[in-house]
Amino acid sequence: MTSRTVTRRPVTRARITALMSRLAGDESHTAAATSTLDVLHVLYGRILRVTPTSIDDPDRDRFYLSKGHGPMAYYAVLAAHGFFPEEHLDTFGAFESVLGLHPDHLLVPGVEISSGSLGHGLPLAVGAAHALRIRDSSARVIVLVGDAELDEGSCAEAIEYAAAAKLENLTLVVVDNISSSYTVHGRIEQRLRANGWRADRVDGRDQRLLEEALARRVPGTPNAVVAQVEKKSAQVENKSEAA
Amino acid sequence: MSTAAPLAPSPRAQFGRTSCALLDEREDLAVVWAEISGQYLEAGARAHPDRVINVGIREQLLVSLGAGLALNGVRPIMHTFAPFLVERAFEQIKLDFAHQGVGGVLVSAGGSFDKASSGRTHQGPADVALAATVPGMTVHAPGTAAEVDATIRAAVAGDGLHYVRTSELTQATRIPTDGAMHVLHEGRGPGRRSAPAGGPLTLLALGPVRDAALAAARELDATLLTTTSVVPLDGQALRAHAGGEVVVIEPWLEGTSVAAVAAELDDAPRRFLGIGTSHQELRRYGTPAEHVTAHGLDPDGLIRRIRAWSRSS
Known part of the structure; x- marks a missing residue:
């Protein structure tokens, strides 16, 4: 998969947004896709120990995109980092394409889980964290959910349990674009802390703050980063912005 | 082990x-x-x-x-x-x-x-x-x-x-857990003339109901097949032993496996009867044995129902 792109251009935010423009837009998901852009850019650029050649390494870091809605930024980041050919992006959503409106990990190299139905990624990540602990691996699991995804009861089950099980190799990223119908500001991090997590809210567009929060591993407890971005309806992608 | x-x-x-x-x-x-x-x-x-x-x-x-x-x-x-x-x-x-x-x-x-x-x-x-x-x-x-x-x-x-x-309805008859269909009783009686594919009446017991099915098979002189593998079914053995009238007995929702059994037995026209727990809620407490009887999964219940069905052909 990587042999055809021996020398890749540096992965900048502008490069990712350019690749995103190659994906035929699904209007209902465009804003959601953009909300995850900076988090994904930081994760794959500076945090995760995984490359196209290590996707089967038992000790690679795992990234689970639980919020499978709006995967354009995800696909663009994976393509930019060489996990699959950029040409795939032009086929987005087509019958023969490996890139669907929700990702399928059996089809897309570098995608760790198939997602789309909300509330599955975090519980799966809890299992992954247990498996790494059983196998005495130093790898970590980072799972991304949306703020409205936390409506799902399965997330409540996982949030309470992960702290009780002291899964310190687990990091939860909540991309908060205030899309839950019954939002209470600040509830996400309060809820996580009440259950024993380390949880911090940071500017989801500030890559330096994101990197700092995502790099953190707290002994004896899972770590959460609430990435605050613009309200869903107000999101406008600034294409001139570069990193 | x-x-x-x-x-x-x-x-x-x-x-x-x-x-x-x-x-x-x-x-x-x-x-x-x-x-x-x-x-x-x-x-x-x-x-x-x-x-x-x-x-x-x-x-x-x-x-x-x-x-x-x-x-x-x-x-x-x-x-x-x-x-x-x-x-x-x-x-x-x-x-x-x-x-x-x-x-x-x-x-x-x-x-x-x-x-x-x-x-x-x-x-x-x-x-x-x-x-x-x-x-x-x-x-x-x-x-x-x-x-x-x-x-x-x-x-x-x-x-x-x-x-x-698993269920606590432990059976006295033990069979291998090899996925195969096992013949617990050979029916000797000729199949009913009206039965499309001929051959003896055939009972298929799935799950912990084989003791009762064995009692029924003896009484009805029917062939009894059984297995611990419900999905997939051993189709080859089914085709080798099934007669023209096939009764699928399973101690869970009635009819659950009938379509799968029929799909395996598509070599000839046959009649099928599914016996299991009723679709309607029983809304009773009591003991498992009382529920077996209430759903007609005891020997008497099986014999009564199969006779009535077989006569109806």
């Missing part, structure tokens, strides 16, 4: 003993449970605290956590009562195992009405029908503690997706 632990009389207790023995035998196995049956897992939890995982009363997490283990190289056994395991967490089985493309071993307790006195909430008669809709799922219904032991061991040894349904 390598464990010296004696077989338990109870299939549910046997689940615990077999699981604990397997935890000793392989380091890549974990048992995930949800407050149910912990009394049978204590030895394993003491010896392997990292690999016996109690999630509390969280059945969605029970299944998804198991799938997360499977995605990362740990073979999971997941356990709770049948309705909570299969019905409550069904989407987790469908997506986190089948759709993610990983395997695991789901082991339920309680069957259709082991918990008769607990009422509807603890009864799982529709679990087999639901599990059978999951692509790649193998469904087992062992009828003795020894069969539970052998079934779980074989399921854990592979990498597939399995549902092992």
Whole structure:
């Protein structure tokens, strides 16, 4: 998969947004896709120990995109980092394409889980964290959910349990674009802390703050980063912005 | 097998003993449970605290956590009562195992009405029908503690997706758990002239109902086939032995396996009768034996119903 792109251009935010423009837009998901852009850019650029050649390494870091809605930024980041050919992006959503409106990990190299139905990624990540602990691996699991995804009861089950099980190799990223119908500001991090997590809210567009929060591993407890971005309806992608 | 632990009389207790023995035998196995049956897992939890995982009363997490283990190289056994395991967490089985493309071993307790006195909430008669809709799922219904032991061991040894349904309706007749269909009784009587494919009346007993079916087969001079493998069915043996009138007897939701049996027997026109638990809620407490009788799954009930059906042709 990587042999055809021996020398890749540096992965900048502008490069990712350019690749995103190659994906035929699904209007209902465009804003959601953009909300995850900076988090994904930081994760794959500076945090995760995984490359196209290590996707089967038992000790690679795992990234689970639980919020499978709006995967354009995800696909663009994976393509930019060489996990699959950029040409795939032009086929987005087509019958023969490996890139669907929700990702399928059996089809897309570098995608760790198939997602789309909300509330599955975090519980799966809890299992992954247990498996790494059983196998005495130093790898970590980072799972991304949306703020409205936390409506799902399965997330409540996982949030309470992960702290009780002291899964310190687990990091939860909540991309908060205030899309839950019954939002209470600040509830996400309060809820996580009440259950024993380390949880911090940071500017989801500030890559330096994101990197700092995502790099953190707290002994004896899972770590959460609430990435605050613009309200869903107000999101406008600034294409001139570069990193 | 390598464990010296004696077989338990109870299939549910046997689940615990077999699981604990397997935890000793392989380091890549974990048992995930949800407050149910912990009394049978204590030895394993003491010896392997990292690999016996109690999630509390969280059945969605029970299944998804198991799938997360499977995605990362740990073979999971997941356990709770049948309705909570299969019905409550069904989407987790469908997506986190089948759709993610990983395997695991789901082991339920309680069957259709082991918990008769607990009422509807603890009864799982529709679990087999639901599990059978999951692509790649193998469904087992062992009828003795020894069969539970052998079934779980074989399921854990592979990498597939399995549902092992245990029930305390322990059967006196033991059969191999090899996935094959076994002939427990050869019907000698000629088939009814009106039966399209001829041959003796054929009873197919799935799950822990084979003792009653054997009594019925003797009385009716019918052929009796049985297996612990409900999905997939041994079609070759079915075609070799089935006559023109086929009765599918299963101690869970009536009709669950009739379509699958009919699909295997498409070589000739035949009549099919499904006997199982009624679609309507019984809304009774009492004992499992009383529920067996109420659903017509005892020998007298089976004989009465099969005679009436066979005469109706």
